[in-house]
Amino acid sequence: MEQDMARLVAASLDSNADDEHDPEGQTIAWERSQLAALTDGVRTHLAELDDALARVAEGTYGTCAVCGEPIAEGRLEARPTARTCVQHAGAPVDRNS
Template sequence: MEADLSALFDASRDSNADDEHDPEGQTIAYERAQVTSLLQQARTHLDELDDALARVRTGRYGVCDVCGQDIGAGRLEARPTATTCVAHAVRR
């Protein structure tokens, strides 16, 4: 993904198209910002998944980081990367 993003930025940097004045479309800068944001969100989610896998390996998956009680199955189904029970998630 990062290579694709870099290639996109390189290609648009070399372009002489003036999209900043196109009333019909988004600007290249806006689209770059959107793609960059999506990439960051994907990185964050992958980090959360890596953390969840580490908790599985150590036997801590499904255990609240705050109180040590089990995280409910419904919460884990809705958010498999959850690190807290519902009660402590609400307090954050």
């Protein structure tokens, strides 16, 4: 495991060194930051999906977390991970409740 880490670190050091001498280095750095932003977005989305699945299991899926009214079907179609009805969109929701 530690050996794997060392290999990974060495590999990333190598590619950093390449960036400095490679005329494509800037593009690679830019692509890396784009990818990082993308994976962040995917991670957030996965967390939202996990959350939605937990609510399906609890039987609270499709119910507004603020007022307890059913969330409009159109809203769930557009945003399947919505926790609130249209009126309460953007309202702070206690995720642990």
